[in-house]
Amino acid sequence: MTGRSPVVLLIAILIAITVSSCDTQEQQNDFATEASLPPKGFTSTNSVGDIISEDENDWRTSPIYFGKVRISPLYPNPESVDFVTLPINILQFDAAQSGFTLRANDGTLNNLILLDRMTDITGPGGYIMRFSPAVLGRSGLVRIFVFDSVNEIVSYGDLMISGK
Secondary structure (H helix, E strand, O other), rough: OOOOOHHHHHHHHHHHHHHHHHHHHHHHHHHHHHHHHOOOOOOOOOOOOOEEEEEOOOOOOOOOOOOOEOOOOOOOEEOOOOOOOEEEEEEEOOOOOOOOOEEEEOOOOOEEEEEEEEEEOOOOOOEEEEHHHHHOOOOOEEEEEEOOOOOEEEEEEEEEEEOO
């Protein structure tokens, strides 16, 4: 019986890991479904990133990146300058090996357009992504997405673009 004990223990550990992985993937799928909903509300920030009012659904971290990456709200929001900034903190080595892309729905064809790409992640630390809301060519509430290199959603939030 002692000869089988390590095998049984190993099988139990593998089953636990598999079940845990399934739960995380299911949570990730739910997160992606929530991200695909129309924009609703936004976290209001000033020109230096201070939060004025918070939308609790904005800029949450997806289950597969939870504890590895933290995304702060876009600023300024509503936009009031030529560029908006998205701060990203990488908390673990290898958390973003191939970088991140920032995308938004183009508003007409349900396509995601590239706003910024961050590929020079060298390890834990603070990074920023920036883009001009003018590339979206519209005003109103727009959902912004952060994806990893295999198109898993990392985070999302909404930007209010004024009708200048």
